[in-house]
Amino acid sequence: MKNNTLLLPLLALFTMVTLAECSKSSNDEHNVITPTNYSVASAWLRAESNPTKPADLFYVYPTIFSGDSGFMDINDATSRMIAAIAYQMQGSAFDSVCNVYAPHYRQSSASVLKKDLATQAEALKSYPLTDVIAAFEYFITHHNNGRPFILAGHSQGSNVLMYFLSDYMVKHPELQQRMVAAYLIGYDITPTFLAANPHLVFADTSYDTGVIISYNTEAPVIDGPNPVMTPGVGVCINPLTWTRGETNAPASCNLGAYIRMANGTFVRQPGFADAQVNKERGTLFCTTVDPNDYPPSGAFPKGTYHGMDYQFYYFNLRANAVERVKAYLDK
Numbered sequence: 001m002k003n004n005t006l007l008l009p010l011l012a013l014f015t016m017v018t019l020a021e022c023s024k025s026s027n028d029e030h031n032v033i034t035p036t037n038y039s040v041a042s043a044w045l046r047a048e049s050n051p052t053k054p055a056d057l058f059y060v061y062p063t064i065f066s067g068d069s070g071f072m073d074i075n076d077a078t079s080r081m082i083a084a085i086a087y088q089m090q091g092s093a094f095d096s097v098c099n100v101y102a103p104h105y106r107q108s109s110a111s112v113l114k115k116d117l118a119t120q121a122e123a124l125k126s127y128p129l130t131d132v133i134a135a136f137e138y139f140i141t142h143h144n145n146g147r148p149f150i151l152a153g154h155s156q157g158s159n160v161l162m163y164f165l166s167d168y169m170v171k172h173p174e175l176q177q178r179m180v181a182a183y184l185i186g187y188d189i190t191p192t193f194l195a196a197n198p199h200l201v202f203a204d205t206s207y208d209t210g211v212i213i214s215y216n217t218e219a220p221v222i223d224g225p226n227p228v229m230t231p232g233v234g235v236c237i238n239p240l241t242w243t244r245g246e247t248n249a250p251a252s253c254n255l256g257a258y259i260r261m262a263n264g265t266f267v268r269q270p271g272f273a274d275a276q277v278n279k280e281r282g283t284l285f286c287t288t289v290d291p292n293d294y295p296p297s298g299a300f301p302k303g304t305y306h307g308m309d310y311q312f313y314y315f316n317l318r319a320n321a322v323e324r325v326k327a328y329l330d331k
Helices: 011-015 026-030 077-089 110-114 117-124 127-144 156-171 191-196 311-330
Strands: 044-047 055-060 098-103 149-154 179-185 211-213 257-260 266-269 276-278 283-285
Touching: 044 077, 044 127, 055 127, 055 156, 055 311, 077 098, 077 257, 098 127, 110 117, 117 127, 117 156, 127 156, 149 156, 149 311, 156 179, 156 191, 179 311, 257 311
Parallel strands: 055 098, 055 149, 149 179, 179 211
Antiparallel strands: 044 098, 257 266, 276 283
């Protein structure tokens, strides 16, 4: 399906900005990281002041810091602008049923994807995870008021939320009971991760709750390894059928992609992208989109639609959030 609108998808989020490494506090010299102060309004990308919806969203945006090393300065004006674009592309899918809370956090540079897994884990468990935990605790104490909540992330945001679920949520089962679902899209969820965390369950249907939802979108042919995937082992669900079988869901099942045009506006395009789980690769195949129309960025090879994971299936994700919140409340 040819798209000739000169789109700028999440490519901007990976390549627009090169920032200096933020300075470390004196506490960090002793391996103690002082979290960002989330009582300050500017530490939040979004924080609903008048919540009226039945559930909340806690959204962690993807990699927007493309510096060569270090961690993002959350007060940088350019990064804050790109974070707002990321939210519009992704997190806004949930705002029809959720009050939105999205922290700024000191995420790692995109260069972390080039490192070995142990180095990636060390980086993400430092500033990023420290800030996400601090933001979540502030959200629970000062904003949530006992409502059920959805966790949602993409790419680095999903990876940090994986550590949040495995390291933090296991210690707080009373909070996990309020979790409608965790949409950890754009990062690899493996059977090994699930086996190591028996308190976490992967979704099987469109309406189960307390579950993880994940997929990584690719063309059937890609030009190299996907840096957010472990080849052949990813657990994946189809966002058009909400099943894990390999039957193709035609583009006619797609309620609408949410495509950002060159002028910054968003257009709904129903029937845009099909979807098929491929268990051999552990990813989600999309065959109705031309890879030439969505060139990759950064470390991603041609044929990976990493930056479009949310946008291709945006309105199906929106409908599913409504269904899962209803299922949770009906219990």
